[in-house]
Amino acid sequence: MCDILIVGAGATGALAALVLAQAGLDVVCLEQGAWVNDADRPHHLADWSWQRRTRWNPDVNRRDHADDFPVKSDSSQILMWNAVGGSTNVYGGLWPRYRPSDFRKGTEHGLQPDWPITYEDISPFYESADRIIGVSGLAGDLAMPPRERCPTGPLPVSDVARRLSAGFDKLDWHWWPVEASVISEDYDGRPACNNCGVCNGCPRGSMNEFSTSIWPKAIRAGCDLRTHARVLKIEKGADGRATGAYYIDRNSDQILFQKARIVVLAANGVGTPRLLLASNNLANSNDQVGRNLLHHTLVASEMWVDGPVDGHIGYAASLISREFAETDISRGFVNGFNLNCVTSTPSAGELAAGWFSSARAPWGSGHHQWFENHFGRSIGVFAIGDDLPNPENRVSLDPERTDSDGMPGAKVQYAPGENDKRMMNYMLDRLKELAQACDAVEYRLQDYRDEGGVYRTPAWHMLGTCRMGKDPETSVVNGWTQSWEVPNLFIVDGSVLATGGTVNPTPTISAMALRTATYIRDNFAVLSTATKHTAMD
Numbered sequence: 104m105c106d107i108l109i110v111g112a113g114a115t116g117a118l119a120a121l122v123l124a125q126a127g128l129d130v131v132c133l134e135q136g137a138w139v140n141d142a143d144r145p146h147h148l149a150d151w152s153w154q155r156r157t158r159w160n161p162d163v164n165r166r167d168h169a170d171d172f173p174v175k176s177d178s179s180q181i182l183m184w185n186a187v188g189g190s191t192n193v194y195g196g197l198w199p200r201y202r203p204s205d206f207r208k209g210t211e212h213g214l215q216p217d218w219p220i221t222y223e224d225i226s227p228f229y230e231s232a233d234r235i236i237g238v239s240g241l242a243g244d245l246a247m248p249p250r251e252r253c254p255t256g257p258l259p260v261s262d263v264a265r266r267l268s269a270g271f272d273k274l275d276w277h278w279w280p281v282e283a284s285v286i287s288e289d290y291d292g293r294p295a296c297n298n299c300g301v302c303n304g305c306p307r308g309s310m311n312e313f314s315t316s317i318w319p320k321a322i323r324a325g326c327d328l329r330t331h332a333r334v335l336k337i338e339k340g341a342d343g344r345a346t347g348a349y350y351i352d353r354n355s356d357q358i359l360f361q362k363a364r365i366v367v368l369a370a371n372g373v374g375t376p377r378l379l380l381a382s383n384n385l386a387n388s389n390d391q392v393g394r395n396l397l398h399h400t401l402v403a404s405e406m407w408v409d410g411p412v413d414g415h416i417g418y419a420a421s422l423i424s425r426e427f428a429e430t431d432i433s434r435g436f437v438n439g440f441n442l443n444c445v446t447s448t449p450s451a452g453e454l455a456a457g458w459f460s461s462a463r464a465p466w467g468s469g470h471h472q473w474f475e476n477h478f479g480r481s482i483g484v485f486a487i488g489d490d491l492p493n494p495e496n497r498v499s500l501d502p503e504r505t506d507s508d509g510m511p512g513a514k515v516q517y518a519p520g521e522n523d524k525r526m527m528n529y530m531l532d533r534l535k536e537l538a539q540a541c542d543a544v545e546y547r548l549q550d551y552r553d554e555g556g557v558y559r560t561p562a563w564h565m566l567g568t569c570r571m572g573k574d575p576e577t578s579v580v581n582g583w584t585q586s587w588e589v590p591n592l593f594i595v596d597g598s599v600l601a602t603g604g605t606v607n608p609t610p611t612i613s614a615m616a617l618r619t620a621t622y623i624r625d626n627f628a629v630l631s632t633a634t635k636h637t638a639m640d
Contacts, residue, residue, distance in 0.1 A: 105131040108348060108363030110334050113189020114609060115595040115616035116369035117317040122620035124324035131361055132326055133350050135333035136170035136186035139314060146306045152450040161193050173504045173512035179562040183371060188314030193303050196310045197420050198238050198282040199606040200229055208602050212437045214491050218601045219573045219582035228614035236311045237290045240282030246425040255287045262412040263446045263482050264421035270541035276426040284311040285418055300449055302419035333508055337382040342634055345592045351508050364631040365591045372565030372598040376498045377513040386586045391579050393498040397566040397603040400488035400523045402550050404534035405459035406543035411479045414447025428605050436525040440488030441605040447481035459483045460547035486530035489605050490523045498568050519558050564608055569598035581636055584619045590633045595619050
């Protein structure tokens, strides 16, 4: 019997393990994947670009790893990494926060729920997460609430940022250096970013990867992290409490049971509902587990300018614009979006085969000229919007496919609604304006819709599938991310987010995980025996 059983060793599992183990609690974490071997990363390989398309492809269905589980989808490209550190092994490390209005969309327009908590409730945990993780950035953005100074200053201004900022200024649109989980100076034993570029994970440790920054501390504090340990089922006792989990030790093929006083799920917005549904429909008497999947409303542009912008060096992201972050119904839709600006690809192969868009180098006589005019001169911009929840956008169990241990795979269904489509069209028009303001000599828009009109978004963000709320009939967890039905079951991944906001969600998910772990730590004696969920004011 352990005090705390955590399922999943990604970002939030790591933070929960750190807080709870440092408090002296007996913590076990089960992770279906393995440690990432740093020497195996594509950064060290001559064919790194090919590796990113194959063995290191974040699309779970495009690589062949026994650590993964199959995810069937007729639309979304499901991007995730199953290993110690989770998807932070391959992410880009953008670190923007939600805005206060993201927590009160129900009050604003009624088409999304209000969160049961406010921005002010998690603001202290944003600050704590930044200090633990190591973040770079510049305080003082008037489009955001006041915040503490970032632990390290902003990263160097890139040529891409200079080019884009001139365009934003011409349009009189807001822009700001993007916060990042990449340190600009030595911090907490890690070296500062050396601007080497190609930021999909970071073999130096300058970008925070939870496998190298957080997990060593959690293990030193006493957490028992077991890799190759795939959880098959959460068990519930006669008193309605979770008693622990059955898991398979994938090294020995033994099926074991780990008893626990409290169970914490940290398996992401697809893995957590999949596990609950496979556990005899646990915590799902209201049929809300897996529903209301959010991906963000995403479109993009790729522009080429008339000179080199050195996209092969420096951090992958550059600027963020919050000009359109809030609802303005005169645009024809509710909610807003941000513009996330990145650099260009340093890979000749990626550029020639189509990077952000379908623009590809021609074969034959025009190839060399096309390459000369495009390589090192491209800039990518994402527009990332707040999609509305739809209960039919959901995660369920795949009735046909299983993982390598016989557990059902996940099935994902997602399609943008009419409000989302109107937002996407508006976003594309703004991306066009930005390209023109940047004096782009050429640009392409990307709406991620195929020839048949099906939206096939690259889905890094899998949110809302076990959302938090005030009403047990329409949500899965309460404001402490505690199950309404199983009082010693907590969820700390992105599935609990009630709305998606307009930014990359990992900073908010991390802050939420710290808040929940702190709550469990401070109330362990009560929670470890409680037979009812905690009353919320």
